[in-house]
Amino acid sequence: MVGVDLKDWNAGTLRTDIDSYFRAHYGRLVRALTLVCGNEETAADAVQEAFVKAHQKWRTVSEYDDPVGWIRRVAINRLRDDHRRNTRKDRAVARLGAGETWTVEAPEPTQTEELAKALADLPKQQRLALAFYYLEGLSVAETASTLEISEGAVKFHLHQGRERLRGLLGEGGRP
């Protein structure tokens, strides 16, 4: 992943190692998770928290075969926690505001916005699979390992997601 020799680090190089990993993977991780959650700030927050946890346990994490996979996994879990928390909050707000309806004149959505909406309507596992496969550039096996599902399941999610988005991409494949 990154040209850092993990086997030859000590306490003095801890910060350098982490910083190298951060610079190399932060942007791509944030973009992939932005695609999943639809909010760049939330995605950045989750990724940074994952890196903080990795920093705390770096002696252990750095010994893993794929430290970035661990960080990616922690960030996904963090996103899920946030999603659950926000869902509960939204339900509570909906209960409190029941009866009030707001009608807003929405502008005509662009093709990209339609694609974003279609993506948001996909199951989360499909979004994750699409994000890691197409944005992070992970292989099917790496995506399966990250999502802790089988490779067949990853292929299924990729196929389903692409089928549902294909209509919006047009005949030529351009949105």
Add this chain to the structure above:
Amino acid sequence: MSNDFDDFDDLALGNALRRMSGSTPDADSALGSFHKRVRVARIRRISVAASSTAAVVLIAGGAFALSNRGSNGPVSPADRSGVLDTIVDTVVDPSLVGTPPSSSALPAGNGSGSGSGSGSVAGNGSTDDSDHGTSGSDSDSGGSGSGHDSGSGTGSSGGSTPPGSTTTTTDDHGGGSDDGSDDGESESSEGSGSGSGSGSGSSTTIALVTKRCSSTGGAFTANRSAGNSITNVSPAAGFYKSEQEIESNQITVVFRGGEVEYHVVATWNGSTFVCSVES
């Protein structure tokens, strides 16, 4: 279908997803934020560890205090039948502090070669007490005739002087020197000076020895200073003090409750009271 499942390379979809995910965030600027989070997390961990330690110490201290309080609870005479509870309390009776009578003090000597030492012994007011205290350093100024004897003897009397009492001999400006050994039988002071000596006496502090004797029927405090006495007689519930007898070395108090009598006896053994109960 199987071909669709195996071939997922879709450039158009990849580009569309990249556009949707926005621009790549600046990792360098995010790095500062990341380091700040690391510092905050470290401080939080330290504060949590400190709080946990403090909580553990507080809980342990509280448990220790509770266990100690249980073992040092107040003594209730009526609660423990047949068991003697004694509390020894030694206090200094201010009324007994002062210059003892001259019965045991040697007369002041005048003239050459004779000094006066104060081998005063106070104990129970009787003259048969002997003081086996040892004097401290002796120094004789010789020619001037005024020996300076400063010593202190801790009186361990063979008689009835309480051991807890302290006999303090202050500076003795007798003319002469004390040989330092005072056997109590002969208060001898041999002065080699030629001046006149005059004893200035000594002050004696006698302690009051008290002991509380308890029984199921009640309790009292036996006191011994100049003599025996009792105070703080407190019969237990359902009992009353029917009689008391104070002798030279023994105090007997009878607590009666119905058909039951408790004879509580405090016997002076020369150094302290020994309590016993008969029912």
